[in-house]
Structures are given as structure tokens and as C-alpha cells.
Amino acid sequence: xxxxxxxxxxxxxxxxxxxxxxxxxxxxxxxxxxxxxxxxxxxxxxxxxxxxxxxxxxxxxxxxxxxxxxxxxxxxxxxxxxxxxxxxxxxxxxxxxxxxxxxxxxxxxxxxxxxxxxxxxxxxxxxxxxxxxxxxxxxxxxxxxxxxxxxxx
Numbered sequence: 001x002x003x004x005x006x007x008x009x010x011x012x013x014x015x016x017x018x019x020x021x022x023x024x025x026x027x028x029x030x031x032x033x034x035x036x037x038x039x040x041x042x043x044x045x046x047x048x049x050x051x052x053x054x055x056x057x058x059x060x061x062x063x064x065x066x067x068x069x070x071x072x073x074x075x076x077x078x079x080x081x082x083x084x085x086x087x088x089x090x091x092x093x094x095x096x097x098x099x100x101x102x103x104x105x106x107x108x109x110x111x112x113x114x115x116x117x118x119x120x121x122x123x124x125x126x127x128x129x130x131x132x133x134x135x136x137x138x139x140x141x142x143x144x145x146x147x148x149x150x151x152x153x
Contacts, residue, residue: 038065038124042112049104050090050123053114061111063104066093067127090126092134 041049041063048069055062070089094102117124 038117038121038127040115040117040123041106042115043106044110044112049093049106050117050127051104059109060105060107061114063106064102065127066102066104067091067123067130068093090123090130092130 036052038050039053041051041053041061043049049063049066050068051063051066053061054064067090070091072087072089092102093104094100
């Protein structure tokens with residue numbers, strides 16, 4: 001068995017270190033390079049979020065301006081021969097029962113991949129339309145005072 005010289009070992013070690021550094025430099029900052037664009041964030045549980053990736057560290061990514069898809073199903077079984085009329089709805093995060101803020105920190109271990117969306121994407125267009133509708137919506141009127149004035153004598 002032939003032994004490697006110390007120069008060869010040093011060369012191999014140097015190549016390995018450069019490859020490891022290049023890997024981390026590329027992949028650790030790859031999500032941050034998408035700043036300002038809407039991306040599809042695919043998670044290991046099958047959920048997909050459409051959001052802007054605004055932060056990243058070694059273990060997590062931060063999402064803001066978050067949307068997701070809600071699939072609507074028929075609640076009652078359909079008679080034979082009828083096809084379900086379920087639909088898909090784009091939902092803005094924040095209106096759920098538990099009232100979350102529009103920020104999410106996701107563990108990177110659960111991120112399968114992140115895909116920046118084109119400006120011509122149907123999802124990007126639907127988000128822009130939802131924002132436009134939200135901006136045009138009249139502000140909610142203050143609640144009417146329903147207390148009864150105290151009787152004066």
C-alpha cells in the first residue's frame with residue numbers, strides 16, 4: 001500500500017475545505033438572495049406558503065407577507081355520478097382563529113425547497129389583487145355605543 005506524502009494530504013485537505021466553504025457560502029445565503037420577491041416555500045409536511053423570505057440563520061428562515069392555499073371539499077357525500085366541485089382559495093395568514101401575526105419562523109430542517117416566483121405567476125397576480133382589494137376596502141366603522149345612559153333624577 002502506497003502512503004501519501006504530506007504535500008498530497010495537505011492538497012486534499014485544502015480541496016475539501018474549499019468545497020465545504022463553497023457549499024455553505026452558496027446554500028446558506030441562497031434564500032436571502034430572493035429578498036423582496038414572493039417565493040413558494042415547500043415544507044416536509046406538504047404545506048406550501050407563498051411569502052417573502054426576509055431573514056435566515058443556521059437553523060431557520062423568516063417569512064413575511066404570508067399566503068397559503070385552502071382546499072375546499074364537499075361536506076356531504078355526492079350522489080353517484082356527480083363530481084366534487086371543491087375549489088382552491090388563496091388565504092392571507094392572520095385571519096385564523098388563533099390570530100397569528102404575519103410573520104413565521106420556519107425550521108430549515110422542514111424546508112424541502114424554496115422557489116422564487118415569476119412576476120407573471122398566477123399566485124403573484126392573485127396576491128397583488130388581494131392587496132389591491134384590501135387597500136380599497138372601506139375602514140370598519142367604529143362599533144356603536146350600546147350602553148344605556150344612566151337615569152338622572
